[in-house]
Amino acid sequence: MNNLLLLIALPLITAFLLPILDRVSTMLARLAGPVVLFITSAIGFWLWMQLGGQTVAIQLGGFLPPLGITFYVDQLSLLFAVAINVGTLLLWPDDGEDRLRRSILSLILAASGSGLALSGDLFNIYVFYELVAVVSYGLVASKSIPGAYAATIRYLIISAFGAVLVLTGIALVYQATGTLNLAQLAQLAPDKLNNLQGLAAFVLMLIGFGVKAELFPVNTWVPEVYATAPTRVSGLLAGVVSKLALIVIVRLLVLVFHQPEAQTVMLVLGILGVVTGELAAWRARDFNRMLAYSSIGQLGIMFIAFAIPGQAGVFAGLAVALHHLIVKPALFLLAERWGGSLEKLAGAARTSPLGAALFIVLALSLIGVPPFPGFWAKLLVLVHLGEQAQSLYYLGGLVILAGAALEANYLFRVASSFYYPDNKQELPPAHRRRDITIASVLTAGLVASVFVLSPLAERLDGIATQASDVPRYIQTVNPAALPEAQP
C-alpha cells in the first residue's frame, strides 16, 4: 500500500528533474512526463484492484494519528487520484514554445491533485489545495497573452481570498477541537462543532474551497480564465480540478459538519449556481465561454445533489460529477479549433464531421437525454431530491429541470448550426487528429458506460456507501479510537 505515495512523489520528483533532463536530451524530457503519468495511473489502477472493498490509512513516518500525517485511501479518494493522473495524461500540453514549463506545472498539478484527494488531514488539504492553485495560475497564464495575465491576476485575487477563508475556517475548527486530523474531527464533531462556530467554519471552508469548485458567488473567474487559458488547461480545470475541490467539501460535510443548516447553505448556493450558470451560458456568444458557464451550471447540480443528506446524496452527486468529468474535457478538446464566436461554427460539420457528431453525443448526454449516462445521473438526483421532506429540495429539482431545458436550447442551437446548408463565410478549421482522438476515446467511454449501467451503478453505490461510513473512517485511521480526545 505504500506504493500509494508514489502517486505524489513520482510526478513531483520528475517535475523538478525535468529542466536537467531537458539539457541532457530534449527527447527524454518530452517523454518523461507522459511516461510518469502513465505509471502513476497504472499504480492507481493496480491499487484499486488490490484494495477491493477495503479502506486503508497510511501514517507517514509511522507517527500515529494525532501527531502524524495521514493519507486515507478508500475507493472515492483513489478514484479521484486516478482521475487527475489520467486526466492530466490525456490533456497533456501539446508542443508549444513553453512546453517544458507547462510539462513541469502539469506534473506538479497531478501530484498535488492526488494529494488533495488522498489527504486525511485538514491542514494537508489546505497545503495541497494551495499547490494546485499556484500551479493552475502558471498554467492559465502560459499562453503569454495580455488577456491571460489579466485573467490570471483576477483569478489569483479571488483564489487567494478563498484560501484565507479556508485558513480562517481551519483556525475556528482548531480552536474548538485542538486537532485537524479528519478522523479525530469526525469523532469530536458531534460534541464540539455542532454549534454556530462549526457552522461558521463550514461556510468559510465551503466558500474557500468553492472557488475552485466554481461555487456560485466566487466563480467570476471561470468565464475569463476558460476563455484565455489554453483549452486543454480549461478542460483540466473544469473537468478534474473542480471535482477535487468538490470532493474535499463533500468529505468535510460527511465527516465533520452534520448541521442541517450546512446542507441548506450548499443547496441554496447550488441552486443559484445552476440558475446563473445556465442563463449565462444561454446568452454566451463564444464556444469557450458557453462551456465555462455550462460547467458552472453542472457544478451547481452537483452541489444540489451533495446537499441531500446521507448516502443517497453522495451517490447521486458522484454520478453527476463523474459524468461531467468525462464530458467537459472532451468538449474543451473540441474547443481547441472551435474556440471563438458561435456564429462562425455554421457549417462546421462539413470540415469536421466527426467533431460535430461527438459534440452532439456529448451535448445530448449533458442535457440528460435517455439513454445517455447524463440522463441517469440527473434522474438519480431528481429521484432523491423528491424523497426529501423540505420544499427547498423540490425547488432544487425544478431548477435542474429548467436548467436542462435551457441547456437543450443553447446546445441544440449550436449543433443545428453545424449543419446549416449554405453559408458564404469561411468554414472553421478541421480538428487536429490528436484532439479528435482523445475526444473520441472519452465519448466512446461515455457511450460504452450505457451498456454496463447497472454494474456501474452498483459500484458507485458501493463507493458512496463507503464514503459516507463515518465510523469506518475513524476506525481505519485510528484503530484504537481514543475514548476521550485531548484538546
Added chain:
Amino acid sequence: MDTSLVMYIAAGGLLLIGSAGIVMSSHLVRIIFGIALLEAGANLLLLLASFREGATAPIIVDGHVPAIMADPVPQALVLTAIVIGVGILALALSLAIRVQRAYGTLDMREIRDRMAQEIADTASIDRPISSHAPLPVDVTSVPSPSEGKG
C-alpha cells in the same frame, strides 16, 4: 484587558481591513496588499487558536517539564501558511508587472474592460450576448461589454 482579547480584535481588524482593501480598492497593488493583510489576520487567528497565557516552548530540558506549554502545532501550521502566502504575494506582484507592461495601467476596472474587449476580439464577437437567444430586450441597445455578464 487580557492579551488574547486584544489579539483577537487585532486579527479581526486585519481581516476586516484586508477584505475592505480587496473589495473597495481598484488599484491592483493595493488589492495585493489587501491580500497580504488578510493573510496576516488569518495567520494571527490560527496562532490564537491555541494561545495560552504565560506558556513556554514545549521543550523538556533535563527532565524539567514546563508548567504551561504552548501548543506547537498551530505555530508549525502558521509557518507553512506564511511561506505559502509570501510565494503567492510574489507571484501576484510579478503578474501585476506583466499586466502593467501589457495594458499600461494598474486600475482593475480598466484591466477588466481591456480584458473583456480582448476576449471579445479574439472570439470575433462585437456584442456581448447572443443574437440567437430570444431576449425580451432589444440586443442592439446594450451599450458596452461591461454591462453584460462577465
